[in-house]
Amino acid sequence: MVRCPKCAQVGTIMKAGYVRNKQRYVCKSCNYFFTIASSEQVPSRQKNHRHQTTIIDIARSTGVSNSTVSRALHGHADISPETRQAVLDMAAQLDYQPNQLAYNLVKSKTNTIGMIVPEFHNRFFPNVIMGAHQILTAEGYNLTIMQSNESFAVEVSNTKAMLANRIDGLLISLTQETNSFEHLQVFEKRGIPLVLFNRVCDDVKAPKVVVNDFEAAFMAVEHLILNGYERIAHLGGPLNLLVSRERLRGYRAALEKHGKNIEEDMIIQGMLSQQKARIYGKYLLELENRPDAIFAVNDSAAIEIMLMAKEKGISIPEELGVVGFSDNPESAYIGPGLTTVRQPTIEIGKTTAQWILQMIDADEEMALPQERILKTELIIRGSSLRSGI
Amino acid sequence: MVRCPKCAQVGTIMKAGYVRNKQRYVCKSCNYFFTIASSEQVPSRQKNHRHQTTIIDIARSTGVSNSTVSRALHGHADISPETRQAVLDMAAQLDYQPNQLAYNLVKSKTNTIGMIVPEFHNRFFPNVIMGAHQILTAEGYNLTIMQSNESFAVEVSNTKAMLANRIDGLLISLTQETNSFEHLQVFEKRGIPLVLFNRVCDDVKAPKVVVNDFEAAFMAVEHLILNGYERIAHLGGPLNLLVSRERLRGYRAALEKHGKNIEEDMIIQGMLSQQKARIYGKYLLELENRPDAIFAVNDSAAIEIMLMAKEKGISIPEELGVVGFSDNPESAYIGPGLTTVRQPTIEIGKTTAQWILQMIDADEEMALPQERILKTELIIRGSSLRSGI
DNA sequence: AAAAGTATCGGTAACGTTTGCGGATACGTT
DNA sequence: AACGTATCCGCAAACGTTACCGATACTTTT
Numbered sequence: 001m002v003r004c005p006k007c008a009q010v011g012t013i014m015k016a017g018y019v020r021n022k023q024r025y026v027c028k029s030c031n032y033f034f035t036i037a038s039s040e041q042v043p044s045r046q047k048n049h050r051h052q053t054t055i056i057d058i059a060r061s062t063g064v065s066n067s068t069v070s071r072a073l074h075g076h077a078d079i080s081p082e083t084r085q086a087v088l089d090m091a092a093q094l095d096y097q098p099n100q101l102a103y104n105l106v107k108s109k110t111n112t113i114g115m116i117v118p119e120f121h122n123r124f125f126p127n128v129i130m131g132a133h134q135i136l137t138a139e140g141y142n143l144t145i146m147q148s149n150e151s152f153a154v155e156v157s158n159t160k161a162m163l164a165n166r167i168d169g170l171l172i173s174l175t176q177e178t179n180s181f182e183h184l185q186v187f188e189k190r191g192i193p194l195v196l197f198n199r200v201c202d203d204v205k206a207p208k209v210v211v212n213d214f215e216a217a218f219m220a221v222e223h224l225i226l227n228g229y230e231r232i233a234h235l236g237g238p239l240n241l242l243v244s245r246e247r248l249r250g251y252r253a254a255l256e257k258h259g260k261n262i263e264e265d266m267i268i269q270g271m272l273s274q275q276k277a278r279i280y281g282k283y284l285l286e287l288e289n290r291p292d293a294i295f296a297v298n299d300s301a302a303i304e305i306m307l308m309a310k311e312k313g314i315s316i317p318e319e320l321g322v323v324g325f326s327d328n329p330e331s332a333y334i335g336p337g338l339t340t341v342r343q344p345t346i347e348i349g350k351t352t353a354q355w356i357l358q359m360i361d362a363d364e365e366m367a368l369p370q371e372r373i374l375k376t377e378l379i380i381r382g383s384s385l386r387s388g389i
Numbered sequence: 390m391v392r393c394p395k396c397a398q399v400g401t402i403m404k405a406g407y408v409r410n411k412q413r414y415v416c417k418s419c420n421y422f423f424t425i426a427s428s429e430q431v432p433s434r435q436k437n438h439r440h441q442t443t444i445i446d447i448a449r450s451t452g453v454s455n456s457t458v459s460r461a462l463h464g465h466a467d468i469s470p471e472t473r474q475a476v477l478d479m480a481a482q483l484d485y486q487p488n489q490l491a492y493n494l495v496k497s498k499t500n501t502i503g504m505i506v507p508e509f510h511n512r513f514f515p516n517v518i519m520g521a522h523q524i525l526t527a528e529g530y531n532l533t534i535m536q537s538n539e540s541f542a543v544e545v546s547n548t549k550a551m552l553a554n555r556i557d558g559l560l561i562s563l564t565q566e567t568n569s570f571e572h573l574q575v576f577e578k579r580g581i582p583l584v585l586f587n588r589v590c591d592d593v594k595a596p597k598v599v600v601n602d603f604e605a606a607f608m609a610v611e612h613l614i615l616n617g618y619e620r621i622a623h624l625g626g627p628l629n630l631l632v633s634r635e636r637l638r639g640y641r642a643a644l645e646k647h648g649k650n651i652e653e654d655m656i657i658q659g660m661l662s663q664q665k666a667r668i669y670g671k672y673l674l675e676l677e678n679r680p681d682a683i684f685a686v687n688d689s690a691a692i693e694i695m696l697m698a699k700e701k702g703i704s705i706p707e708e709l710g711v712v713g714f715s716d717n718p719e720s721a722y723i724g725p726g727l728t729t730v731r732q733p734t735i736e737i738g739k740t741t742a743q744w745i746l747q748m749i750d751a752d753e754e755m756a757l758p759q760e761r762i763l764k765t766e767l768i769i770r771g772s773s774l775r776s777g778i
Numbered sequence: 779a780a781a782a783g784t785a786t787c788g789g790t791a792a793c794g795t796t797t798g799c800g801g802a803t804a805c806g807t808t
Numbered sequence: 809a810a811c812g813t814a815t816c817c818g819c820a821a822a823c824g825t826t827a828c829c830g831a832t833a834c835t836t837t838t
Contacts, residue, residue: 052824065787099553101554108793333724455795456818459797783834783836784833793825796823800817
């Protein structure tokens with residue numbers, strides 16, 4: 001007969017489940033819970049649904065403790081080769097798969113890097129993902145990708161999900177709508193590594209990986225000027241994106257350097273959807289004093305304009321020069337080939353990934369946030385080579 | 390003065406960290422560790438690194454228990470509106486972010502779907518991802534993407550990582566190398582939902598989402614025949630992929646239907662890299678008795694052949710008809726436009742995602758594994774329209 | 779031969795959450 | 809006045825791991 005350790009009552013003891021494979025009891029009199037190491041047969045561990053074999057199962061079958069199993073599985077020095085082999089064999093026999101969730105919880109580290117991109121339509125972001133993926137997997141990290149779909153609300157919700165999942169670091173490229181940055185400053189406050197790329201902003205203290213948009217735009221426009229184009233329009237992106245502002249700045253600087261007049265009604269800034277590109281392109285091509293060249297913020301817009309020009313019977317590059325940005329695969333094959341700025345997409349992904357790994361390794365934030373500017377390349381094709389020159 | 394409970398020594402007691410907010414001591418004489426419930430002020434709960442605020446913190450600050458906080462945060466009916474509001478306010482004030490890891494561990498459910506794709510080079514898989522992403526996020530699921538990079542070893546390692554991370558379901562498209570399927574049969578054995586798409590196999594009992602490759606290839610080749618091409622070669626993919634076999638089957642069937650002779654040396658099956666495409670293309674175009682049309686397994690290969698034909702001065706479509714597969718963006722812009730088979734990529738992603746959600750909801754595997762075949766569309770452009778007809 | 783070191787292994791707190799069960803009130807009903 | 813009931817909340821087990829602190833049995837050193 002069992003006596004309650006607290007109230008010393010006898011006959012009021014009831015079973016109250018199992019704890020650590022030992023029978024647990026409760027005194028119905030004083031409601032005191034306690035455990036007794038009995039030799040009673042513990043019922044086989046059956047989960048409600050289906051049971052994934054755990055370290056405890058291996059321990060029980062091998063006759064050692066959980067800690068020994070854990071150490072054996074990790075090749076800890078404290079474990080003798082024999083027991084280690086026994087544990088490994090049993091693990092294989094029971095088809096054991098470690099539970100990363102439990103591991104992550106106790107280590108408060110997930111070995112996962114999060115990445116939030118605004119879209120998947122162009123080749124740009126998939127390529128960046130490829131680059132980052134390559135670096136991260138080589139270092140044993142996983143990559144979780146979320147897509148904000150150019151929506152600020154989704155972006156915020158994504159960052160929350162990333163936080164909840166306790167990722168070790170976040171790589172993010174902002175949406176066109178993003179004008180508020182509290183959801184990113186949280187990461188800084190929590191000390192969670194954060195790297196911005198491509199679509200960056202100055203309002204959050206974090207490293208940024210960008211390309212030399214200013215220079216690239218400058219070179220692109222200067223290239224048009226040197227090919228004899230006089231009145232160059234700019235179809236730009238939304239101005240809350242630094243990318244758009246930089247490209248606009250490069251456009252203006254090139255015109256100024258060569259003493260060209262900047263006509264504000266030939267500068268359009270807006271969202272980058274295909275539909276918008278058609279609307280803006282129509283506007284530009286139907287202007288009374290039509291531009292003789294267009295520098296577009298991306299290749300999709302540039303190609304849209306080329307197609308529209310063909311419909312209107314405007315010859316490229318004679319009557320209209322076109323330069324795009326990003327070097328989409330189709331830009332090489334369209335006739336005439338589209339002159340464009342090639343971005344080192346894979347390199348961008350690699351650089352951001354390497355940077356965030358550095359931040360994770362450096363436990364103290366010794367290095368201040370910096371900016372890494374990668375070089376672009378102007379790919380000259382037929383759409384900007386006026387034959388008359 | 391504290392006395393050691395074991396050796397009864399006095400003056401040898403030193404502090405040895407905290408356990409459960411109680412001071413822990415060690416006797417330097419007998420090296421015995423013990424705990425004393427003292428009224429001493431316990432230092433504020435500070436983790437070694439940085440502390441994320443937990444439910445316990447909210448409970449302590451609000452003066453209620455953890456369970457009440459947990460229930461309040463989830464809107465449980467047992468909690469009064471006042472305490473609920475108090476908890477919510479405190480949670481906001483302390484900037485609480487739930488720990489998904491702990492949640493997942495106790496629920497043994499991660500609300501995450503895994504997806505393994507072989508490559509990111511073509512538009513195909515990014516588009517599939519887009520489609521699946523759309524469905525899954527709408528249902529509150531996350532999507533973790535891994536890339537096997539056409540390597541069987543990486544694919545196996547990826548599936549292991551997915552298992553360890555306890556995803557709720559897996560969407561996978563196999564690599565070109567995959568000939569063994571134990572790593573997938575594990576999912577079946579564990580009862581983890583699994584859906585194959587595009588690159589599927591018959592050796593694993595799981596739903597498959599594919600396109601009508603046989604029909605599509607048949608129609609493509611028949612289209613060439615009807616346009617007057619006589620000797621049609623096939624540049625196919627590796628034969629361990631069902632996709633390749635189906636397309637080959639369609640190719641053969643079309644030729645047979647129209648009484649064409651099947652010349653085995655004009656059928657090449659192999660890996661799909663760009664380099665290989667050039668090598669095989671060169672072989673085909675330099676054959677003594679050159680084919681007058683080529684049906685390629687994908688657009689990249691088809692375009693490679695078109696470029697090579699241009700170099701050799703072979704005119705398309707007059708001297709050589711070309712048909713590709715997948716309708717890459719560049720295929721519309723190359724001159725002449727590439728005739729190709731458009732796959733419903735977004736639809737494939739949506740279908741696989743919907744299917745796996747169904748499997749998750751249906752706790753019992755009532756429905757047997759099935760196959761869903763989506764329709765393709767033959768996009769006819771200039772590369773297969775011989776003007777002489 | 780006593781003391782000290784070494785090799786192995788076990789016990790258990792801790793990670794942060796959910797949840798079943800029971801306790802403590804307060805109120806309305808015989 | 810006694811009882812039933814509804815409301816609200818707390819206790820502690822459970823999820824599967826890791827790692828710290830001891831414990832034991834040998835082996836080596838003084």
